[in-house]
Amino acid sequence: MTNALSSDRVRVRFAPSPTGFLHIGGVRAALFNWLYARQHQGDFLLRIEDTDQERSEEKFTQDFMASLRWLGLMWDEEPIFQGKRLEVYREKAEELIERGFAYRCFCSEAEVGVMREQAMKEGKKPQYNRRCRDRKEASVGLPFVIRAKIPLEGHVDFTDMIRGPIRFENADLDDFVLIRSNGAPTYNLSVVVDDVETRMTHILRGDDHINNTPKQMHLYQFFNYPVPQFAHLPMILGPDKKKLSKRDGAVSANVYRAEGYLPEALLNFLARLGWSHGDQEIFSMSEMIQYFSFNHVQKSSAVFNAEKLLWLNGAHIRSAKSERLREIVLEDFSHYFSSPALSRVQTPLGLHLVTLIQPKVKLVAELAQQLVPLCTPGTVEVDATDLKWYKDPQLKATLQAAIQNVLGSLSKKMEGAPHVRTGGDLVWGTSPSLGDQGMSSVDMDGFFRQISEQHGVKLGDLMQPVRLLLTGRMVSAGLFELLSLLPWDLVQARLAKIQTL
RNA sequence: GGUCCUGUCGUCUAGCGGUUUAGGAUAUCUGGUUCUCAUCCAGAAGAUCGCGGGUUCGAAUCCCGCCAGGAUCACCA
Numbered sequence: 001m002t003n004a005l006s007s008d009r010v011r012v013r014f015a016p017s018p019t020g021f022l023h024i025g026g027v028r029a030a031l032f033n034w035l036y037a038r039q040h041q042g043d044f045l046l047r048i049e050d051t052d053q054e055r056s057e058e059k060f061t062q063d064f065m066a067s068l069r070w071l072g073l074m075w076d077e078e079p080i081f082q083g084k085r086l087e088v089y090r091e092k093a094e095e096l097i098e099r100g101f102a103y104r105c106f107c108s109e110a111e112v113g114v115m116r117e118q119a120m121k122e123g124k125k126p127q128y129n130r131r132c133r134d135r136k137e138a139s140v141g142l143p144f145v146i147r148a149k150i151p152l153e154g155h156v157d158f159t160d161m162i163r164g165p166i167r168f169e170n171a172d173l174d175d176f177v178l179i180r181s182n183g184a185p186t187y188n189l190s191v192v193v194d195d196v197e198t199r200m201t202h203i204l205r206g207d208d209h210i211n212n213t214p215k216q217m218h219l220y221q222f223f224n225y226p227v228p229q230f231a232h233l234p235m236i237l238g239p240d241k242k243k244l245s246k247r248d249g250a251v252s253a254n255v256y257r258a259e260g261y262l263p264e265a266l267l268n269f270l271a272r273l274g275w276s277h278g279d280q281e282i283f284s285m286s287e288m289i290q291y292f293s294f295n296h297v298q299k300s301s302a303v304f305n306a307e308k309l310l311w312l313n314g315a316h317i318r319s320a321k322s323e324r325l326r327e328i329v330l331e332d333f334s335h336y337f338s339s340p341a342l343s344r345v346q347t348p349l350g351l352h353l354v355t356l357i358q359p360k361v362k363l364v365a366e367l368a369q370q371l372v373p374l375c376t377p378g379t380v381e382v383d384a385t386d387l388k389w390y391k392d393p394q395l396k397a398t399l400q401a402a403i404q405n406v407l408g409s410l411s412k413k414m415e416g417a418p419h420v421r422t423g424g425d426l427v428w429g430t431s432p433s434l435g436d437q438g439m440s441s442v443d444m445d446g447f448f449r450q451i452s453e454q455h456g457v458k459l460g461d462l463m464q465p466v467r468l469l470l471t472g473r474m475v476s477a478g479l480f481e482l483l484s485l486l487p488w489d490l491v492q493a494r495l496a497k498i499q500t501l
Numbered sequence: 502g503g504u505c506c507u508g509u510c511g512u513c514u515a516g517c518g519g520u521u522u523a524g525g526a527u528a529u530c531u532g533g534u535u536c537u538c539a540u541c542c543a544g545a546a547g548a549u550c551g552c553g554g555g556u557u558c559g560a561a562u563c564c565c566g567c568c569a570g571g572a573u574c575a576c577c578a
Binding site for chain 1: 504507536537538539572574575
């Protein structure tokens, strides 16, 4: 079977069924389709397979679109909703009857069930016995389904772009239902009708559809449409090597967004899950488009490795533009901040803080968490129980003296600096900082080394309480940078709390 | 049960008959750098290439058989 479409412009689609949120497996199917389309300057379509009115929900369709948009996997034409095309499928099925490729079957569901059991008893595969296949008389008024008239002999062959040649015997195929007794189409019919109408050239989907392929190939031929190329992607497994499920934690794309994963990191990870380009691990979107090839897609299913995704996300965060990270914080993590803190994030100083935190985190959520105390007005809650000197009164006294010393020395540096205040609060970004007074982070480094030497304590022992006082946390961006950059009023107020510890 | 698919370190993978004492990544463990964390650097451990035959001077790579796992067999998609 040659493919007359191979010289045409590439057209592919992602066709989820809105019965749940967009999950990881769906994202990968969408990604591979999208990559293939972009690589060949083709078209990527979105089709919502909502023919099952019982289980389909509008909110899931909305979720698909929002997730795809977030991931940057945009579709090139208006989405197609199968639910709105029910009449088309019925007409196509009628056409197939007229042309001898389908027939009405008046057997009830119960009867067919009996046939299956019968076949099973005889050791055959459960199958409809084709009782109505050659029926001449029409049974007016009785409910019926429309079945495909699959050839009794012969076989269908196709070459999967990932798996190579595959053959199915027609004798193993059932005369499957095209139109249900309620007039609704089944999956195999609606898929093919739409793929024909939208002139798909390649079908890239999960390998759970391999067994549907021969059925659909017959339908393409019934409709006189050249059979597209197929590529069946391996499944993604959970850590238990079973199909990824809710039990494995985050399976839907929007959960990853909420946790602070970057779309390009998630996509990079999903692309590498089953596909490779030599030893390269980190890919930009344009590299993925450029290098993607079905020759290097794995045939076997892959276990979802959350640790590697986290590592990859850290790598992508490190190389991301800080402006963009800040926008993500503002858009997805604004609920972490009070409203004055939020407005501080939006200042140039806020952006500068992002650049300091950025290289140290693996999730945007962490970035936001570290940003909160730095942008929040006033002092922060301090819990000293984790500090080394918490149970060492002597060390504590030494460090308190050292920090007092720090405070005194730094105050002197700030003498003469202008004080800009509005309503009692400092003006973020214009209130003077030690940096403004010429004390760079390098100077700060030297200063603290001198202090620690002077008081006979290790630099680390001195800095950790400073960190806690300034940020309320045991982990933060570099202190020398922060101390030089943050408004002196804020630094002073927070370090002064040393006496209360 | 029938049909179809798959099988390389824990995990993701490279490998397409010889440069392989099977390479990289992640995770783990050592050590170093560092104000914390993250990064970075050096190193360790980890795979009888599912098993058994065969072809060949030579096989993870080709052929056959077996085993194991999965998908699917609906008026669900």
